[in-house]
Amino acid sequence: MSCNRYLLLLRMLHFVDNALALPRDHPDSDRLFKIRPVLDHFVDRFSEVYVPGKELSVDESLVLFKGRLVFRQYISSKRARYGIKLYMLSESRTGYVYSFRVYTGRDSNIDPPGCPPTFGVTEKIVWDLGRRLFNKGHHLYVDNFYTGVQLFKELFRVDTVACGTIRSNRKGYPRELVCKKLERGHCCALRNEELLALKFSDKRDVYMLSTIHDESTSPVTVWGQVAEVRKPVYILDYNKHMGGVDRVDQRLEHYTAIRKSYVWYKKLALHLFHLATFNAFIVFRDRSPESKMTFVKFQESVIESLIVVEQARVPREAVVEDVARLKDRHFAEHIPPTPKKDFPAKKCRVCFRRGIRRETRMYCPDCPSKPGLCVGACFKNYHTQKNFWEQP
Template structure:
């Protein structure tokens, strides 16, 4: 019996708790409505009263709190009755602290408790004699207010405050509006439903239940001024919206509606794609010189000689007499061309090491290398290769220090020439490439999807159809700054990169394709304003992307779309959900054949075009990677420079194909033609490449001769080829002029062994 009685009492207590909870919810809803209607109907009146309160003789003080000079008007008539005497100033100061406590943490709202204590207590029906203690803690954008009172019903006071915080966080009211509402006594106004209905009708189709005034940046500056009252005049600055594309209504930036299956009005393409220079009677090497002319190569020659002098001067004591560096002589233009030609040829003829290109082994011999330049000279040029004077470098701790200083002239030269020689077609893309480098480098990147995985990252803007690189930028670290002209200040780093790469093509109607690393709603909106439309995949959690589209469940093969002026947001369900953003396409679909399926599958046009035009950077990598001459031992800036030289050769090939569409020359043949012109500066010195050293030395007739004098030596010598293979260091004045490599040989023993034995190094 006792148990049944206890259960009945528990059920009764639960019902009473439920009724109390419902009553509290109703009171909170009523309080929310009263607060919002008070703002809607009485904002101007409250501002006038605030100004009158300041100028009156018995009330109003401007108290400067700890907010760095900002002054907020707190009328003295809102001080609770329990605050008397000298405590009034302390209460006002505490209120100022509460008003300024993390004022920006919740989107412009204020954490206020003491300032509306009397108003909230009157609302609860306890008069103004209820003591309360306020603890305000602001951290990580969260405002926490704990009210401690002798009255348990003051929990409603906390609920009202949390309600205000929620309203301010949702941007329905501003900071100054909340201050005005809280400083006005609740007993001075009566709220009627008819007035509220009239306010709702005045709001029209604004999209929200209540129309709230928004303050511009100029008004906020006025509110934070050091002199004069806080509310000087009622200035209403309307929101300025630029019109959308033709046929699109002007809507709020966050308003997404169902599309109308109509093709958006796109800006006309006014670019003139193709080569900008006269290329009549041009050979392949002339196209190469469009990007690497003699002026550019002369600058490299000059800086290489300057660095060699600095190196020899700074290391004169440390260098040994037999060091290769002590044999340095200044280089010149023709020699630099031969050096570049051999470097390009190493990409076509792959060998395990640099020294193997000068090998005399029957299996590894390539006679063009020793016939063009000695191994030591090539390695010495590679060691001294330089592009800028080190004396001009700033210290690493200097704020203007450039991490790309070592290669800055090369970067600037190619950025200018790539955009001056050729104009890409309508479809372009932005993506990243990676130059393999595994050494120590502060801006080295890891990209798992790239073949190199580790290296120096380049942002490229190529033409989608050919892969011609119109512009590029080198990534130098997360702390690097980029501020392209005309770029909105609110852009993130990835959006600024797109703006920097594409800004030379603005106002021409280009179609830009980007992936989800660079894409953003604001970026596409700003690009549309400069007559550049864009399309790309996007992360579902990007700012401004419609949440209702992300949350919508789709079956495989289905798609859904929303439109906001020129922006089209689309979700397509395939093996996974794909999110697209485009200012080019509508929501139409096209049938495509899928491998392994009999029936065709319909896919959105934006996805099909994205897959078709996004591969510009991949096309560049596929063309360059099989013929790269980069070596593991290269310093990072030399490795990057040689990669850019190779990229310039590829761009020259694209221009050649554009100017000679009937030509069937491949990229390999184009490189061979350029290399031959760079290497064969002195045709008489180059032997017939089809003659192999070991075949030539064992047939025909060979007659020894003295090594001819050179400009620096009247009686020059060479290492004996046979003695060197026997690990004997011996110089000879005689050589064989008929052999392709013109080896030095001791006469008569070594000379006879070299021309009569296969293994000439074996001692009889």
């Protein structure tokens, strides 16, 4: 396939019939209509083909897009900064993306099944991402954008414990803990049934909420420190298990196929295809732990299997052509001019069969097909060898 044909097919790429789209002012209008079948397919398949480990994390990912889009987001901490935001639930150990959701604006309607009616938007996002894994004993790690007292209580009710940093002004977080002064390296905790509220003083005060941990500490090695330093276990576990989505972004950004000139839904679709390839690689490594294949090699093997690369069949020379070129007398001549070209050229038949792209102004007028031939070895081989493309 030529480059121009590929670009033409990419330009015509659609995932739905645009004639079925509802007007924008319709109450059931979907901002992701153009890519809805792709989203639904991957959300279902990601949760069907793999069982994640115990530790999971929820975080945001950003697909770079700087064009005009009503739900484009800005996140200063991300490499892309501007783009389409995805909420992701991933396995902490491998980065496997188990579930995801595309942000479509503040007015987007989120109503996952079984969700308490008193939940806010952030709580509903976590509930929607993790509902397929409830009642299985998973540990969920989230940042302060999602952490809340009511959310953690409801997750505990469905046998899913959680841990995360929390904003000090969150509703239900104990004010006496926030106001308490601590020396650097010290921590303080308050427990209320399954909930443990914690404060740790390091370079700055860190507030956390957990239904997993207690107040225990563990020795750690800090660069530049001679004496032993102890840190709370909940801090160490949070730092260890919170990076699942970041692990995905780091893997994908080195081998991205996305270009900035794509329309938003094509760019998002290509990102999801790339994400599906990463998930497939995680499944492959899980089923074949002895394999040393890298992610880039895995992608190449997937591409080769999809396009089914085969050696092109060499067309058989006509019998008349073989007899004429091997037995008759032949003399090279210049290719006669045409109405469009005064000095036309042809591909050398011998060089072409050897995989060499070379043009010549000479040809053999005595052969039935009048092939273009380089004067010298090519002309000689063509008229003296049956398999003229083979090196003598």
